Amino acid sequence: MTSRAADFLKDRIDFSPVQAWVAQRKIPQHKHSFWYYFGGLALFVLTIQIITGIMLAFYYSPTPVKANESVRYIMEKVHYGWLIRSIHFWGANFLIAVVLVHMFSTYFTKAYRKPREIMWVLGVIILALILTSAFTGYLLPWTTLSYFATKIGTSMPLYVPFVGHFISRLMVGGADVGAATLTRMFTLHTIVLPILWLTIIAIHVFLSQVLGLSTPLSQRSTRDETKLFPNFMMRQAAVWSGALAVLISFVALFPEGLAAKVNPVLPAPAGIKPEWYFLFVFQTLRTFPDVIGLGGITLGAIIWMLVPFLDRKASNGEKSTFFTLFGVAIIVYLVTMTVMAYITTEVH
Amino acid sequence: MIAAYIVYPVLRFFTPPAVALGEVDKVFVTTLDKMGLNTAKFFKFLDKPAVLVHLPDGKYTSLSAKCTHMGCTVAFQSKDDNFICECHGSIFNIDGKVLKGPATRPLPVYYVDIEGNKIYVTVKKQLA
Ligand code: HEM
Ligand code: FES
Numbered sequence: 001m002t003s004r005a006a007d008f009l010k011d012r013i014d015f016s017p018v019q020a021w022v023a024q025r026k027i028p029q030h031k032h033s034f035w036y037y038f039g040g041l042a043l044f045v046l047t048i049q050i051i052t053g054i055m056l057a058f059y060y061s062p063t064p065v066k067a068n069e070s071v072r073y074i075m076e077k078v079h080y081g082w083l084i085r086s087i088h089f090w091g092a093n094f095l096i097a098v099v100l101v102h103m104f105s106t107y108f109t110k111a112y113r114k115p116r117e118i119m120w121v122l123g124v125i126i127l128a129l130i131l132t133s134a135f136t137g138y139l140l141p142w143t144t145l146s147y148f149a150t151k152i153g154t155s156m157p158l159y160v161p162f163v164g165h166f167i168s169r170l171m172v173g174g175a176d177v178g179a180a181t182l183t184r185m186f187t188l189h190t191i192v193l194p195i196l197w198l199t200i201i202a203i204h205v206f207l208s209q210v211l212g213l214s215t216p217l218s219q220r221s222t223r224d225e226t227k228l229f230p231n232f233m234m235r236q237a238a239v240w241s242g243a244l245a246v247l248i249s250f251v252a253l254f255p256e257g258l259a260a261k262v263n264p265v266l267p268a269p270a271g272i273k274p275e276w277y278f279l280f281v282f283q284t285l286r287t288f289p290d291v292i293g294l295g296g297i298t299l300g301a302i303i304w305m306l307v308p309f310l311d312r313k314a315s316n317g318e319k320s321t322f323f324t325l326f327g328v329a330i331i332v333y334l335v336t337m338t339v340m341a342y343i344t345t346e347v348h
Numbered sequence: 349m350i351a352a353y354i355v356y357p358v359l360r361f362f363t364p365p366a367v368a369l370g371e372v373d374k375v376f377v378t379t380l381d382k383m384g385l386n387t388a389k390f391f392k393f394l395d396k397p398a399v400l401v402h403l404p405d406g407k408y409t410s411l412s413a414k415c416t417h418m419g420c421t422v423a424f425q426s427k428d429d430n431f432i433c434e435c436h437g438s439i440f441n442i443d444g445k446v447l448k449g450p451a452t453r454p455l456p457v458y459y460v461d462i463e464g465n466k467i468y469v470t471v472k473k474q475l476a
Pocket of ligand 1: 060088097133
């Protein structure tokens with residue numbers, strides 16, 4: 001049956017250029033090759049997010065009156081609704097973790113160096129968009145935590161000079177977080193951001209195929225390679241299955257519950273804090289004056305994005321210890337702030 | 349030039365229309381008998397959270413409950429007669445002044461109007 005269908009297509013369309021291209025694609029083999037799997041893994045988890053997200057959207061209702069109820073309906077009435085929602089919740093956490101590993105591994109192997117500067121810049125933008133997806137999705141269950149997280153996130157632009165108030169108002173859609181904010185976040189989460197990240201990811205992946213994978217400077221002497229297809233893809237598939245098993249274990253062992261609907265006039269409860277991936281921002285706000293804290297994070301992010309253009313040595317094929325240390329410093333900052341946030345607030 | 353013809357209406361489309369404040373600058377909050385001494389009641393005013401406090405000395409005061417740092421709703425602490433924001437720990441005194449950061453600006457204070465048994469909060473002092 002499948003071969004009949006294949007013959008039907010082959011009869012009409014000439015696939016040989018594609019086959020030839022795939023056949024000659026090679027992946028460098030060396031002692032850091034392990035990190036090559038994380039980009040593909042990110043694509044895999046992203047696909048899971050898209051599928052489960054579309055499924056949730058069939059039942060979800062983006063109004064203050066029904067949002068929390070509709071998620072509760074998904075959890076309690078819809079067949080396997082709890083499973084799909086929990087996969088979407090844990091998938092978001094996994095996706096961010098995987099993208100972070102992918103980013104730092106390409107950073108420390110200096111894969112951003114010429115000619116892959118654009119891939120790095122697009123990668124940093126993809127991370128920002130995915131964090132924005134997590135932020136916008138977080139409001140949707142309309143719980144106390146999601147409500148105040150959105151208040152804080154939409155207040156941050158207020159500290160941007162000149163256009164801050166305008167940006168914040170665009171995000172909120174009114175005087176305060178409410179019905180208008182919920183429909184805005186929902187539209188961003190399910191339509192606008194997916195279109196944006198899918199487009200940029202398409203370019204990022206396209207460039208990775210055109211340019212091929214970068215070999216770390218330290219491994220340039222090794223000439224070992226393996227075929228993309230089938231060797232690398234088979235191993236990639238094994239990585240995906242393993243990751244799926246870990247993801248489903250989290251989903252089954254720690255199914256995400258649903259907190260009560262927010263009462264928007266009541267005070268923020270004690271011990272309130274964001275998800276792990278935003279703890280560094282939270283702790284920065286508590287530690288430094290807001291303009292310095294937010295300004296510092298913004299400046300850091302911009303420098304981070306421009307590293308390929310600043311690190312001339314790596315582009316010339318030389319060791320750039322300074323940028324390695326810069327990366328270490330960023331990680332130390334992120335980890336210290338995250339740990340501080342954990343130990344200075346009671347765990348909920 | 350042509351881009352501006354497109355960008356301007358699009359930006360305007362996404363900017364929410366302003367609400368006319370005139371119609372909503374006075375709200376009924378509660379009645380005197382429902383407000384024990386040293387208690388607070390939270391309500392919505394001007395589309396934002398606000399709080400009415402019955403002070404230990406018998407007077408009433410009302411403030412915006414929206415933290416001026418990042419917009420969380422502050423809680424009333426009756427033992428110290430002040431407001432704490434649990435998001436990043438700002439503390440405001442009963443007049444709205446910042447006692448502890450990260451917030452730097454005070455909470456706006458409203459007027460309380462008592463008409464018979466009814467307590468109203470306004471942005472303007474009523475000319476009785
Ligand atoms: C980068 C990809 C994505 C990330 C990181 C992400 C993240 C999130 C997060 C953190 C939540 C809140 C989960 C909770 O606490 O309940 C959420 C909810 C939701 N997401 Fe996504 N999401 C992504 C993609 C999508 C897509 C593509 C769609 C649909 C087209 C979608 C539809 C929804 C819906 C309907 C909800 C509300 C249901 C619920 O809260 O469980 N998501 N998302
Ligand atoms: S929002 Fe109140 S202290 Fe930050």
